[in-house]
Amino acid sequence: MSSTTRLRKLARRLECPVDEDGGYTNDRWTNRDLIPIPPDRRTYKIWSFCIYWFVSGACISAYSTGSSLLAYGLTAQQSMACVVIGAVITGLLSVVSGFPGEIHHIGFTVVSRMSWGMKGSYFPVCLRVFTSVWWFGIQSYWGGQAVNLMLGAMSPSWKHQPNKFSASSNITHQDFLGVVLWYLAYIPLVLVPPERLQRPFVLSSAAFGATLIGLLAWAVPTAGGGGPLFKTVNTASSTPYSMMLGITSILGSWGSGTIGQSDWVRYSERRYYPMLSQLFAAPLMITLCALVGVVVTSASSSILGEIIWSPIELLSAIQDYYNSTPGVRAAVFFAGLGCTCAQLSINVLLNSVSTGMDMAGLWPKYLNIRRGAYLLAAIGIASNPWQILASAATFLSVISGLGVFIAPMTGIMLADYIVLRRCHVKIEDLYNGSPSSIYWFKNGFHWRAIVAFVMGAWPFCPGFIMILIDPTATNAWVKLFNISFLVGLAIGFFVYLGICLVSPIPHQKEGLTYLDDERFCKNVSGEPSTPAVDENESEDKDRDIKGIETNALVREV
Known part of the structure; x- marks a missing residue:
């Protein structure tokens, strides 16, 4: 047997599994996690x-x-104003960004092919993968700290061991071990299919909710109120622009979550089910959690004598403040467990599933959501999240900066799908990588989206770079950067519309404004159909013939 034959057999074994009688076959554009959800x-x-x-x-x-x-x-009042405004905008963006998933049951990875072209869609997908890598690293590091908090509650001697790592690394050996243990808990959770994650999420919500209630119940009565920060004056360099930075940081935090709402909304049993939660639950939960954070931080500052803005560091300080008494250690342990569960769920929810699907879109034959999630976990820790979290200013700068790139992408997607196409989608062409697809445009790229993205992102890049170098910078570029998400979204939206008015998109209202489930189910049952030919045919001709007979789902819907 030749080495080439062995490599081909190995490649076949490594391909993503295909559902029996699933009505599709894996190719450059298709696998189980990319097709419309049945x-x-x-x-x-x-x-x-x-x-x-x-x-x-x-x-x-x-x-x-x-x-x-x-x-x-x-001030506390200004902080909460930023949170409320940012949370309400997040809820509204989630509703409109989730329409493709709610109506056609497809995710962001596939939706981006409509506005960017079949090959051009790789750019927004890669950009979101890059963003998720940073967030996964941050969330994983917090998860490792939560695990270390539990270890310190069980053994105070472990908690107070001298750090064996250098101070410049901004991480202790205890936290590093916590990250390793957190990863061991995270890996099995990825094995659960997205459509079956509701129950683990319920348990996680209950655990972290109890942690928040416990912190609030300790801080406010002990401090005798909300604490001194509700009475202090603003110390930021420029109040209006500092508040805009706060709002931008909120939107930057949930920016990739809103643009990727279709990744989860596509699992909705019925249309309109997600809308109420997006309009009300999203702003309510973000605001309440941030409010608890502000109140607890403010109240605890009068007790402990310092502002501690991380709940994990606060719990560790509480244990030291009460000299590690058994009751406090037990409370800190269970609070740390709640934080650990929260970090497991949030990474699966906002990073692993969506990013796994994005990675699947880059190489569908060999990557699916599960494999992509493991790949994300492997590279996420390389982002050195402990360096990002070394100071509040740096943390805000980074998460705000990520919105510089997500915002115009969101504007382009909304303008294309909702305004121009009026929710018309030709499903089969989203999986057809040839010039016969209406989403092929010019050589697989859509120049209108590229121009709109550049116009929506470049004005904020100088300010982003400057604030990373010097978080206290207050020049005109930085002030423009402070309103990057809202302005960038608007620029991407209106520039894309303007270009398309001058140079209209061909076939922009071709397709259906719904997913035909009756036809969909018939094809899934195995009725053969003739698919569009992909530009990159498989080297194995026999498998191509089989694919033509079975890939009925995405070629004939």
């Missing part, structure tokens, strides 16, 4: 999406975002 996998009800937003909105990042604004120099 009715039997649509398991999410209204309560499911409420739990989704409890996990997404009530987490350590939401808690820390609101309270880190205090460390940045805003």
Whole structure:
């Protein structure tokens, strides 16, 4: 047997599994996680999406975002105003960004092919993967700290061991071990299919909710109120622009979550189920969690004598403040368990599933959601999240900066799908990588989207670079950067519309405004159809013939 034959056999074994009689075959554009979700996998009800937003909105990042604004120099009232405004905008963006998933049951990876072209869609997908790598690293590091908090509660001697790592690394050996243990808990959770994650999310929500209630119940009565930060004056360099930075940081935090709403909304059992949760549960949960963070941070500062904007560091300080008494250690242990569960869920919810599907879109034959999630876990830790979290100013700068690139992408997607196409989609052409697809445009790229993205992103890049170098910079570029998400979204939206008015998109209203389930189910049952020919045919001709007979789902819907 030749080496070439062996490599081909190995490549076949490494290909993603295909459902028996699934009506599709893996190729450059298609696999199980990229096709429209069939009715039997649509398991999410209204309560499911409420739990989704409890996990997404009530987490350590939401808690820390609101309270880190205090460390940045805003008052508690100003911090909460930023959170409320940002949360409401997040809810509205989630509704409109989720329409493709709600109507056609496809995710962001496939939706981006409509506005960017079949090959051009790789750019927004790669950009979101890059963004998710940073967020996964941050969330994983917090998860490792939560695990280390539990270890320190069980053994105070472990907690107070001298750090064996250098101070410049900004991470202790205890936290590093916590990250390793957190990863061991995370890996099995990825094995659960997305449509069956509701119950783990419920348990996680209950655990972290109890942690928040416990912190609030300790801080406010002990401090005798909300604490001194509700009475202090603003210390940030420029109040209006500092508040805009706060709002931008909120939107930057959930930006990739809103643009990727279709990744989860596509699992909705019925249309309109996600809308109520997106409109009400999203702003409510984000605001309540951030409010708890602000109140607890403010109240605890009068007890402990310092502002601690991380709930994990706060719990560790509480244990030291009470000299590690047994009762306090038990409380800290269970609070750390709640934080650990929250970090497991938030990484699966906002990073692993969506990014796994994005990676699947880059190489569908060999990557699916599960494999992509493992790949994300392997490279996420390389982002050195402990360096990002070294100070409140740096943390805000990074998460705000990510919105510079996500915002115009969101504007382009909304303008294309909702305004221009009026929700018309030709499903089969989203999986047809040849010039016969209406989403092929010019050589697989859509120049209109590229121009709109550049116009929506470049004005904010100088300010982003400057604020990374010097977080205290206050020049005109930085002030423009502080409103990057809203302005970038608007620029991407209107520039794309303007270009398309001058140079209209061909076939922009071709297709259906719904997914024909009756036809869909018939094809899934195995009725053969003739698919469009992909530009990159498989080297194995026999498998190509079989694919022509079975790939009925995405070619004939």
